[in-house]
Amino acid sequence: MNNKGFNWFFPIAIIALLLFFGSNFLGGDAAKTIDEDGFFREMQAGKVQNIIIYKDIEKADVFLTKEAKSAMVSKTGKENNPFSALDMAPKADYSVKYGDLQLFLQKFEQIKATNPAIKTAKDYGTGKSPFADILISALIWIAILGLFYFLLFRKMGGGGGPGGQIFSIGKSKAKLFDEKERIQVTFKDVAGLEGAKEEVQEVVDFLKNSEKYTKLGGKIPKGVLLVGPPGTGKTLLAKAxxxxxxxxxxxxxxxDFVEMFVGVGASRVRDLFAQAKAKSPAIIFIDEIDAIGRARGKNNFSGGNDERENTLNQLLTEMDGFGTDTNVIVMAATNRADILDKALMRAGRFDRSIYVDLPELHERRQILDVHLKKIKLDDSVDRDFLAKQTPGFSGADIANLCNEAALIAARNSHEFVVKQDFLDAVDRIIGGLEKKNKAIKPSEKRRIAFHEAGHATVSWLTEHASPLLKVTIVPRGRSLGAAWYLPEERQITTTEQLLDEMCSLLGGRAAEQVALGDYSTGAQNDLERAYKQANSMVTIYGLSEKVGHVSYYDSSGQSDYSFSKPYSEKTAEVIDDEIKRFVSEQYDRAIRILTENKDKLDALANKLLEKEVIFREDLEEIFGKRAWDPELTEKPVTNTIPEKDLPEVLETPQIKEKEEESEIQAPESPTQL
Known part of the structure; x- marks a missing residue:
């Protein structure tokens, strides 16, 4: 049962209310009929206020005075209809059937002339059919009850599920895609992710040809979990x-399972699986499952997570409990797999965990092909160049890049999107909007130029630092200047490489001291990144001789909920000393490199002040080619972080260069001032 049938409760209730109130309203207060003699007696007693005569139906309505009405109520003990205020016109107290109208009017005038105190008014009207009164009253009540039904039941239950009734609030809010409504996205629209596509294609094949697998004794997997960084295509894969x-x-x-009412989440889980089992074989996709799948008992001091845990318990039972022998596969996506409950991750529930990683070089090329289909490109656009230009970009980032390039081309009135539009789009996405009109004093601009020249000089003269692509002192985003690098995409990183990168980070502040004799607050971002890198070397990678080959990093995420450190206070002091030693040694090394090459540092800073933006060729004119640069051959595109679950402190934003003619296409993070 999918519980989506018509609910007869409300129509029956409306009919009952209509009969109960309508009977009293339509017939309970009908005017009492009297003869002519009775009317004239009431008139002579001064009880009649006015009379309305209907010539066409030989009938007259009699309306009593207020005193007469009060006396009649106290005598009979009957109250007026409480719904009389809804009438379009007041009801008559009596109804008179007269014979000859001329004789009736003659007697009426005779009584008034005999007794001047009688003030009864006379009026004429058109008679109405009683059936018309009944019809009008019925329509009024139907409109009132319809409005009551809409306001109370439809609005109160608007978020509750099918039909929008308050009693359906526990129904599932899942959107069903079947033969009537299909998604147009297919695996052809999912570029890259070859390994992940093979896994989910097999899941689809399970449901289409289940006998192929079950005849050998195998069981269809219960669940597939898609894990990966944001924007890598997990939801797109599910759409495919x-x-x-x-x-x-x-x-x-x-x-969608979360609601303010107790028990609603578990009820929606039950209803979801009931609908899926009724349509078996079927697939259930839960996006961002960490909203309800977070580990139980974590940071639950006030008991506020009881409702979420009840929802999770029901989900666990539905996925692998008694009576779950149905062809229903659950797919879920999250970028926080480390915080999911262990019971949810065990075999029998989510049997397969598919890691959707950031795309590599050839995958970025395929993603670009998909997103560039709808863009009018110039012949100068090299897709391989753009793929090399965007390491660390997710599929969503590449889609945003293509859209931003099209917007920039339209802003510049280009007929086609050219190569420079893509480079400008990369700069804007990563570095922020260029602020050419920002007022900077000449002394500050000179300091910024030496700061960025220091980064460029140290990175050029150290073997393992990322080679420079572009340096600018034009404010962009929150930075006053930036140096753009070509990172070598690698799977593991050695100690020498980490130290050279740290030395390059500290080159900006060192240049200020060498050239200007003091330093400013502009190196805050550099110092933060250098500290994080030194801290990771000591506490995560075990690269400190004093601390030893020990890693205090907890990849399971359990330490996030702990207030204690995994080491003693004495060890903490050693760690602090080692971090300070790493940073100090590399700062002294940067000072030494810049002092030995101060003339070149000055030349580079002056050229930067003159041009505001310089490229790799400008550095080669001053420093010459790098001795250890192996002709900048193309290197395999890999992650610079050795493990997929390393802490966020080691992840650096990827920045791209703006030079068209440069042969180096892979960017690196800017050193912000």
């Missing part, structure tokens, strides 16, 4: 599954 699979596909977010 929905487009490829010829089975019902239920799609919803983890937050």
């Amino acid at each position: 599954v929905a487009g490829e699979a010829k089975v019902p596909f239920f799609s919803l977010s983890g937050s």
Whole structure:
């Protein structure tokens, strides 16, 4: 049962209310009929206020005075209809059927002339059919009850599920895609992610040809978990599954189970799986499952997570409990797999965990092909160049890059999107909007020039630092200047490489001291990154001789909820000393390099002040080619971080160069002033 049938409760309730109130309203207060003699007696007693005569139906309505009405109520003990205020016109107290109208009016005038105190008014009207009164009253009540039904039940239950009724609030909010409504995305629209696509294609094949696998004794997997950084295509992959699979596909977010009412989350889980089992074989996709799948018992001091835990318990039971022998596969996506409950991750629930990583060089090339189909490109655009230009970009970043390049081309009135538009788009996405009109004093501009020249000089003269691509002192975003590098994409990083990168980070402040004799607050970002790198070398990678080959990093994420450190106070002092030693040694090394090459530092800073933006060729004119640069041959595109779950402090934003003619295409993070 999918519980989506018509609810007869409300129509029956409306009919009952209509009969209860309508009977009293339509017939309970009908005017009492009297004869002519009775009317004239009431008139002579001064009880009649006015009379309305209907010539066409030989009838007259009699309306009593207030005193007469009060006396009649106290005598009979009957109250007026409480709904009389809803009437379009007041009701008559009596109804008179007269014979000859001329004789009736003659007697009426005779009584008034005999007794001048009688003030009864006379009026004429057009008679109405009683059926018309009944029809009008019925329509009024239907409109009132309809408005009552809409305001109370439809609005109160608007977020509750099918039908929008308050009693359906526990129904699932999943959107169903079946033969009536299909998603147009297929695996052809998912570029890259070859390994992940193979896994999910097999899941689709499980449901289409289950006998192929079960005849050998195998079981269809219960769940598939897509894990990876934001923007890598996890939800897009699920959409492709929905487009490829010829089975019902239920799609919803983890937050759809969350509601302010107790027990609603568990009820929606039960209803979701009931619908999926009714349409088996089927696929359920839960995006951002960490909203309800967070580990239980963590940081629950006030008991505020009980409702979420009840929802998770119900999900665990539905995925692998008694009576779950159905062809329903659960797909889920998250970028916080480390905080998911262990019971959710065990075999039998999520049997497969697919890691969707950032795309590599050839995958970025395929993603660019997908997003550039709808863009009018100039012949000068080299897709291989753009793919090399965007290491560390996710699929969402590349889509944003293509869109931003098209907007920049339109802003510049280009007929086609050219290569420079893409380079400007990269600069804007990573570095921020260029602020050419920002007022900077000449003394500050000179300091910024030496700061950025220091970064460029140290990185050029150290073997393992990323070679420079571009230096600018034009303010962009929150930075007053930036140096753009070519990072070598590698799988592991040695101690020498880390130290050279740290020395390059500290080159800006060292240049201020060498050239100007003091330093400013502009190196805050450099010092922060240098500290994080030194801290990681000591506490994570075990690269300190004093601390030893020990890593205090907890990849499971359990330490996030702990207030204690995994080492003693004595060890903490040693760690602090080692971090300070690493930073101090590299700062002294940067001072030494810049002092030995002060003339070249001055020349580079002056050229930077003159041009505001300099490129690799300008450095080669001053320093010459790098002796250890192996002709800048193309290197394999890999991650610079050795493990997929390293802490966020080691992740650096990727920055790209703006030079068209440069043969070096891979960018690196800017050194911000």
